[in-house]
Structure formats: structure tokens, C-alpha cells
Amino acid sequence: MASVVNPIRDRLQYSLGYLQGRSFALPRSLSELYGALVAKGTSLTASVLPFLSVLALPLYGGSTGTVNFVFFFLTWSALVISHDQLTLELYGTLLVRCFCFLLPALATLAFDIAVPKVSKSLKARGERQLPTRHGRDKLLAIVAVAVCNVLLEGFLQAGLELLFTRVLHLKSLVKVNSFVPLPWDIFTSLIQGLVIRGVLHYAIHRFVLHTNPSILRTWHLDWQHSVEHPFSLVAAYDHPVNHLLAVWLPTILPAVLFRWHVLTWYLFLTIASLEELLVFSGYSVLPSAIILPGMARRTEAHFDSVRKGDKAGNFGHLGLLDFLLRTACSSEGTIVDDVKDEAKERQLQERIEAAVQAAMAGMEDRKANNKVEDGQQDDTDQHQIPDEDSKAGAADDNDGSEEEGEPADRRPSAPPSRKYGRFCFW
Numbered sequence: 001m002a003s004v005v006n007p008i009r010d011r012l013q014y015s016l017g018y019l020q021g022r023s024f025a026l027p028r029s030l031s032e033l034y035g036a037l038v039a040k041g042t043s044l045t046a047s048v049l050p051f052l053s054v055l056a057l058p059l060y061g062g063s064t065g066t067v068n069f070v071f072f073f074l075t076w077s078a079l080v081i082s083h084d085q086l087t088l089e090l091y092g093t094l095l096v097r098c099f100c101f102l103l104p105a106l107a108t109l110a111f112d113i114a115v116p117k118v119s120k121s122l123k124a125r126g127e128r129q130l131p132t133r134h135g136r137d138k139l140l141a142i143v144a145v146a147v148c149n150v151l152l153e154g155f156l157q158a159g160l161e162l163l164f165t166r167v168l169h170l171k172s173l174v175k176v177n178s179f180v181p182l183p184w185d186i187f188t189s190l191i192q193g194l195v196i197r198g199v200l201h202y203a204i205h206r207f208v209l210h211t212n213p214s215i216l217r218t219w220h221l222d223w224q225h226s227v228e229h230p231f232s233l234v235a236a237y238d239h240p241v242n243h244l245l246a247v248w249l250p251t252i253l254p255a256v257l258f259r260w261h262v263l264t265w266y267l268f269l270t271i272a273s274l275e276e277l278l279v280f281s282g283y284s285v286l287p288s289a290i291i292l293p294g295m296a297r298r299t300e301a302h303f304d305s306v307r308k309g310d311k312a313g314n315f316g317h318l319g320l321l322d323f324l325l326r327t328a329c330s331s332e333g334t335i336v337d338d339v340k341d342e343a344k345e346r347q348l349q350e351r352i353e354a355a356v357q358a359a360m361a362g363m364e365d366r367k368a369n370n371k372v373e374d375g376q377q378d379d380t381d382q383h384q385i386p387d388e389d390s391k392a393g394a395a396d397d398n399d400g401s402e403e404e405g406e407p408a409d410r411r412p413s414a415p416p417s418r419k420y421g422r423f424c425f426w
């Protein structure tokens, strides 16, 4: 009995002493509280700045790739040496989520509210898709829930890391060291991650949040599908349990399963965050010709199908699983249609470019012919030989193919006619 009680008593005494020691550090007056807050804020800012420099170096470095990489490596190594693993992982995660999803999503919402006339011209469905239609209270609720859900992701990740490393004494969820992973390793990890995330999100969204009756399904319909047309923040507007299950879990699971390097995790999270930001944005102008516009249309079709009470479809991110498993919404084209349209558009683009090149070549040839003609005219004027025989001779040299009375050098030369011939069928 004593062997059980004694360790518990020791642990309690240790915890009590620890808390007493910590309590002395707590502020006892308003000025001490102010000083503590300023010190904490300064330390947070000082920690964030090196992170931003690491994230920005590959994008904005003005030097060559090798120099950029060396700077990146040195900055990253300094960060790893000067911060503990948990801080690095969580600060980076929150920064990526804030700068690649939350802040741009809030900025687009502010833009939609501030200049609705401009915004509706950019929205795929015009005025109907403006978030202002939902009213101030609903918009505030969406903003609050989306911000809380993003912060919740960070807290949960921190909790899991603490559980794994401090309680269970296992390895951390992701690797944090001064090495930088090789590009091929990053590429294969990203592909693995996208496949796992896509399959898991599709399965949870389809079977847990839509098909099978449950409280989670009710929450999903009452929260996220209460929004008529999606805009960026709606990607994180769902019941927290649903958000963690359908959005956060599929994203973090591949990183934990394969114990990625934290830089690979940052990159994967950046891709996932930008995808959510753009696919839910509702804007018709997106920085991609084929994938993102199709994904955005299918997301809108998913909201339409639920709102109209039709059979719900388009559960996946990319649309490939919906196409293969026949759950695509009939009102919207599948990913295969997108690929076909893109192929047609590219063919058309190539033809236009070739036609422009041929037209320019024809113009240059015409200029050259005119110069030659002018030169010959000068020679004729100089020599004053208005001889009928010479004209006949010139006609004979042209095998009699030209029209009567037309000088040989006014015919289009052979190369341009071949180039134009290529486009005649078009």
C-alpha cells in the first residue's frame, strides 16, 4: 500500500512546490501585468519574424537558386538551434494557416463587403454569391467559428505533441531538425499526402456527414450548409467536431503516418490552405486554367445539391473519386470534362499562335518582295529597256503559271503559302 501512496504523495508535493514557484512569477499589480504582456508580445513578435523570413526566402530571394538555398538552410538551422521543436512546429503551422488561409479569407470578405459592385462582377454567380446577403449577425458568426476552428487545429496539434513527447515519451508527430529534405522526397511525400487526404475527406464527407443519419450529419447541414453559396471562410465554417474530422484529420494524418519533416508539413499545409481559400472563394478568376476552376464549380454544385434537396454529390476535393464512384453532381461537369475542355482550349491556343506566326512571316516576305520589286524597277529605270522580248522571257522563266501581265516577282513565294496551307484546314 505504501508503495502506491508514497509516489502519489511525492508527486503531489512536487506539483504543489512547482505551482508555488510559478505563482511568484505571476504579476501582482496592473503595471506588472502590463509589463508581462509587453514582454510576451515582444517575444512572440521576435519569434515570428525569423519564421516569416524562412517562409519568404524561397519566394522572394533575388539571388540565384544556390545562394537562396544556402541562406534558407542557414536561417533554418539558426531557427532550429534557437527554438524548441514544439515552438517551431506550432508557430510555423499557425503562420501558414493564418497567412495562406485565414487572413486572405478575411481580406476577401472585407473586399466583398467594402466594394460589392466590383466583387459581384468577379463572382461566378454575380450578386447572388455576395456574402453580404447573409446579414451582419450570420457573417459575424461565420467569422468567429472559422477563426476558432483554425485556432482549435493548432491547440489540438499542440496537445497531441505534448501527449506524445512529454506524457508517452514517444517521438514527436513530425520531424524537426536542421536538415532540409531533398526535393524528390518532398515531392513523393506531397503526392502521398494529397492521395490520403483526398480519399479520407471523400469518405468522411460522403458517409459520415451526408449519407448516414447521425448528429454529425445534422451539424454539417445546420452549420456549413446553412450558407447558400460558399465563400472562402465557409471552408472552415462547420461544427468544430466536423471540421476537425473532415478537414483537419485528413490533412495531418499523412504527416503523422509517415512522420514527415516539418518543412514538408509546412508545404503540404500551404497547398491545402490555398486550395480551401480559392476553391470556396466563389470568384470566377482563379490562378489556374484547369484544376481550381473545376474544383470551385463542383464545390458550388455540392452546396446546390444539398440546398435544393437533390441527391447530394461532389464530396471530394479534386472530383476524381466522385467521377470513379459515380457521385458527381449531374448539373456540373466532371474532372474528365475539365481535362477535355482544357485540351481543346490548348489546341486552339496553339493554332492561334501558329496562325499569328504565319501571318507575321507572310508580312515579312511581302516586305522583302516589295524591296526586290523596287530594286528591279530602279534597274529598269536606269537601263531604260522597255523591251517586249524581255517580258516574254520573264514569263517563260515562270513556266507560264502566272496571270497574263503580272510580274513574276509579285507572286507569293513558296514558304508562306506552305505555312498558310497548314492553317487552311483550320
Ligand SMILES: [Zn+2]
Residues within 6 Å of the ligand: 205, 209, 210, 220, 225, 302
Ligand atoms: Zn457537405
